[in-house]
Structure formats: structure tokens, C-alpha cells
Amino acid sequence: xxxxxxxxxxxxxxxxxxxxxxxxxxxxxxxQCVLSFTAARDRFLRRRFLSAGLRPFSVRLPSPxxxxxxVHWGPYLAKLLAAGFDPVVPDLLFFGGSxxxxxxxxxxxxxxxxxxxxxxxxxRRFAVVGVSYGGFVGYRMAAMYPEAVxxxxxxxxxxxxxxxxxxxxxxxxTDIKEAAELLVPRRAEDVRRLVKxxxxxxxxxxxxxxxxxxxDVMGSDHIQEKTKLLHALISDRKLSDLPKITQxxxxxxxxxxxxxxxxxxxxxxxxxxxxxxxxxxKNAGHAANLEKSKEVCRNIVEYLQQPVPDASTAxxxxxxxxxxxxxxxxxxxxxxxx
Numbered sequence: 005x006x007x008x009x010x011x012x013x014x015x016x017x018x019x020x021x022x023x024x025x026x027x028x029x030x031x032x033x034x035x036q037c038v039l040s041f042t043a044a045r046d047r048f049l050r051r052r053f054l055s056a057g058l059r060p061f062s063v064r065l066p067s068p069x070x071x072x073x074x075v076h077w078g079p080y081l082a083k084l085l086a087a088g089f090d091p092v093v094p095d096l097l098f099f100g101g102s103x104x105x106x107x108x109x110x111x112x113x114x115x116x117x118x119x120x121x122x123x124x125x126x127x128r129r130f131a132v133v134g135v136s137y138g139g140f141v142g143y144r145m146a147a148m149y150p151e152a153v154x155x156x157x158x159x160x161x162x163x164x165x166x167x168x169x170x171x172x173x174x175x176x177x178t179d180i181k182e183a184a185e186l187l188v189p190r191r192a193e194d195v196r197r198l199v200k201x202x203x204x205x206x207x208x209x210x211x212x213x214x215x216x217x218x219x220d221v222m223g224s225d226h227i228q229e230k231t232k233l234l235h236a237l238i239s240d241r242k243l244s245d246l247p248k249i250t251q252x253x254x255x256x257x258x259x260x261x262x263x264x265x266x267x268x269x270x271x272x273x274x275x276x277x278x279x280x281x282x283x284x285x286k287n288a289g290h291a292a293n294l295e296k297s298k299e300v301c302r303n304i305v306e307y308l309q310q311p312v313p314d315a316s317t318a319x320x321x322x323x324x325x326x327x328x329x330x331x332x333x334x335x336x337x338x339x340x341x342x
Contacts, residue, residue: 032088080297080301100235112148114144116142118145119148130153131155131324134161135159155252156251157251160264167241180238186198188229192215204258255280259286263288
């Protein structure tokens with residue numbers, strides 16, 4: 005029976021008195037983040053996009069393709085909408101809300117899945133814009149579906165990489181295993197290293213609790229699957245196997261990119277020839293789309309506003325954009341025009 009405030013519980017006669025309070029000093033806990041700043045930022049972006057007229061949209065594809073979820077691009081939203089474009093930003097498989105039961109880790113399967121989603125939405129022709137891994141998928145879509153993809157923009161996307169480039173010292177890693185540890189970080193120190201390689205001017209202070217929060221919110225799901233995607237992307241990759249797409253292509257690259265060095269940008273420009281144009285973003289790294297978002301967005305808008313040099317489109321400017329990122333995003337899109 006519990007004791008009351010006015011009458012403390014008595015000890016029966018002959019019973020041993022209760023032991024005195026423990027004097028053992030417990031070690032002081034280190035300060036931890038109570039609130040998730042990553043989740044709070046994402047909630048803010050969701051409200052911002054909803055206020056701009058975007059709405060959640062999900063497409064469930066016939067099994068076993070999986071689910072593709074349509075999402076957003078942050079700093080580019082206002083200018084893309086103002087320029088008259090209707091952005092559709094799918095979560096690639098195993099990023100964000102998209103998943104699949106099929107054990108196919110190739111960019112070809114990613115491209116097939118996105119194309120199936122676009123067909124389900126009734127979108128027949130569009131331009132693709134891809135950043136980093138998203139560029140691999142966008143490039144593959146352009147090669148596989150030339151009748152649908154009108155134009156291509158590649159941002160910091162090393163599609164011309166060869167597996168031998170790792171051992172040759174072109175990258176800060178020497179093999180696929182090390183690349184996976186860097187690009188699919190599981191520890192705070194891994195995120196810290198990746199940020200320093202990705203940005204020309206990384207944040208001077210990166211508290212471990214913030215980095216762990218980022219991993220918990222944005223990077224803790226589908227780790228094994230993402231690692232397999234990376235292995236499938238690089239293993240036995242050769243430039244001679246890369247198809248040459250025919251669509252007009254804009255290549256945007258940070259001049260100080262350490263993840264995919266400038267050599268890959270020039271290699272891609274040579275591979276595509278006169279059909280491509282290279283824009284080098286000064287004082288920017290692999291995350292040029294974040295470090296120099298205004299400059300990158302301006303180049304994308306100006307390029308895509310030029311009439312498509314295709315007789316079948318009669319000089320039409322594409323209004324549908326499929327934007328690919330290689331990181332988790334939120335589920336948002338705007339009603340589109342055909």
C-alpha cells in the first residue's frame with residue numbers, strides 16, 4: 005500500500021530498516037538532440053510546396069514493379085513554375101516512398117519503372133533533369149524511350165564513369181566497397197566526410213547529433229538495397245557500353261566536383277558530340293545544384309525554354325519536367341497540363 009503525504013509508511017517491529025538511498029554516482033549523459041531538425045525542415049518544405057499549389061500524388065504500378073511516388077525539388081520550385089513548367093519529381097526505387105519486390109538493381113529497371121508511372125499518369129512526352137544518380141536514370145530513360153524524352157539535363161552525373169577509374173585514382177575511393185561506404189553513409193563520421201567532399205564550402209561545424217538525426221530521418225531505410233544499386237551501377241561499367249542518346253543535352257557540372265571530377269563532364273561532352281552543351285559552375289562542387297542553385301536553375305530554365313529542334317514537335321517547348329534526385333524527398337506534385 006502506498007504511503008500518504010501526512011503519514012509516512014511505518015516499518016514493522018523487528019523488521020530491518022530500508023536501505024539508505026544509493027550514493028553511487030551515475031555518469032552524466034551527453035547532450036542529445038531532442039527535436040529532429042531534419043524532420044522539422046522537411047515539414048516546413050512540405051507546407052511551402054502545398055501553399056504553392058502542389059499536392060501529394062502516388063502511383064501504384066502493377067506488381068512487381070513497385071510504387072513510385074511523386075515529389076519535389078526545393079530551391080527550384082518557384083522559378084520552374086513561373087517559367088510555365090509542370091515539374092514531376094519521382095522518388096527513385098528505394099529512395100523516399102518508392103519500393104519494389106523485384107531484385108533488379110540496374111538503372112534500366114529504374115527507368116522502366118518511372119516510364120510506367122508516367123504512362124499511368126497519362127504523360128507521353130517530357131524533358132528529364134537528373135542530379136547525380138538521378139542523372140544515370142534520366143540518361144537511361146532517354147536512351148530507352150526517345151519517343152517520350154524530348155530533352156535531357158545532366159547535373160553532376162558521372163554516367164561516363166568506368167570501373168577502372170576507381171583503381172586509376174580518379175576518385176577519392178579506390179573500389180566499389182569504399183564507394184558504397186562513402187555514398188551510403190551509416191555513421192556520423194561518414195556523413196561528415198561526404199559533406200566535405202560534396203561542398204566547396206562545407207559547414208564549419210557539423211555536430212554529430214545533427215548528422216545522426218539526418219541518418220535516422222533520411223538515410224536509414226533501404227541501406228542494403230541502395231548499396232546493391234551502387235554495385236550494379238559501377239561493376240564492369242565501360243564507356244564503350246554506354247549508348248549515345250540523340251536528344252539535345254545540357255551538361256551542368258561544378259568545377260571542383262570531387263565525387264565525379266570534371267574529367268567525366270568532358271568525357272560525356274565528347275561522347276555526345278554536337279548534341280550536347282557543357283556549363284561549368286565556378287566555385288561549386290558535386291552539390292552544385294545546392295551551392296549555386298540560382299545559377300543552375302537559370303541555366304536549366306533558359307535551356308528548356310528553347311524550342312525543341314524536332315520537326316514532330318513543331319518547335320514546341322516542353323512543359324512537363326521529370327526531375328530526378330538521388331536522395332529522399334517528400335511526396336508533392338502539381339496538377340499537370342498535357
